[in-house]
Amino acid sequence: MTILECKHIYKKFGGITANNDVNISIDEGEMVGLIGPNGSGKTTLFNCISGVYKIDSGEIIFRGNAIQKLPPHRRTPLGIARTFQIVRPFKALTVLENVMIGSLLKSKSPLEAEEKAREIIEFLGMTKYIDYTGAHLTLAYKKRLEIARALATEPYILMLDEAMAGLNAAETKEAVEFVRKINDRGTSIILVEHVMEVVMPLSDRVYVLENGKVISQGLPSEVSKDPLVIEAYLGG
Numbered sequence: 177m178t179i180l181e182c183k184h185i186y187k188k189f190g191g192i193t194a195n196n197d198v199n200i201s202i203d204e205g206e207m208v209g210l211i212g213p214n215g216s217g218k219t220t221l222f223n224c225i226s227g228v229y230k231i232d233s234g235e236i237i238f239r240g241n242a243i244q245k246l247p248p249h250r251r252t253p254l255g256i257a258r259t260f261q262i263v264r265p266f267k268a269l270t271v272l273e274n275v276m277i278g279s280l281l282k283s284k285s286p287l288e289a290e291e292k293a294r295e296i297i298e299f300l301g302m303t304k305y306i307d308y309t310g311a312h313l314t315l316a317y318k319k320r321l322e323i324a325r326a327l328a329t330e331p332y333i334l335m336l337d338e339a340m341a342g343l344n345a346a347e348t349k350e351a352v353e354f355v356r357k358i359n360d361r362g363t364s365i366i367l368v369e370h371v372m373e374v375v376m377p378l379s380d381r382v383y384v385l386e387n388g389k390v391i392s393q394g395l396p397s398e399v400s401k402d403p404l405v406i407e408a409y410l411g412g
């Protein structure tokens with residue numbers, strides 16, 4: 177069943193059409209990759225879905241309801257969560273406190289929020305850092321913390337923006353494993369990554385953006401052979 181459908185999304189910045197008639201959909205439990213060269217409109221689409229940007233036209237249907245007019249703080253409780261390309265954990269707060277910011281949203285008490293936060297921290301293998309402040313984590317763990325905080329809002333769909341950019345090979349491998357674990361628990365995931373080698377093995381389906389338009393979509397094996405995609409990555 178479709179959980180999120182973006183229909184004919186347009187978003188302009190001055191003379192630049194960052195999203196130009198974008199159509200994408202994601203099913204319950206699916207992992208979808210969104211790839212494309214720098215400036216192709218991936219982050220803009222995330223911002224449109226999460227409500228950071230108001231779309232110029234089009235429709236965003238989430239679990240059967242049009243949400244494009246809702247502000248971001250009304251979308252998160254519905255079950256849409258995201259991370260940002262530039263990590264921004266609360267540096268003075270501990271890992272536990274950071275994750276509780278997420279889990280408080282759907283908890284009846286601070287105690288319940290803390291229990292949920294501890295469970296997610298354990299699930300993502302961060303228990304030994306639970307009392308560290310955000311400022312004292314490596315980039316890989318800062319990124320993992322942001323994912324933990326997003327997951328703590330109990331989303332149906334998790335949007336990860338460059339969750340693996342800047343990580344070394346070992347850190348990337350670990351990140352791939354826990355992203356798969358999150359998906360295995362049933363959360364739908366949209367993965368924006370610049371690096372094709374990361375997205376292709378993880379994704380059930382892939383969309384490729386170029387200049388604000390979807391130029392290719394389908395199974396990773398099909399998309400990676402598409403001449404338009406090869407051109408977009410190697411031609412520019």
Ligand code: ADP
Nearest residue numbers: 189192194212213214215216217218219220221
């Ligand atoms: P990607 O995430 O694929 O690298 P973006 O969505 O960040 O691409 O950008 C798509 C285009 O929109 C780029 O040309 C970028 O410069 C432009 N853009 C994105 N956000 C803004 C903004 N807030 N103001 C002006 N232009 C923007």
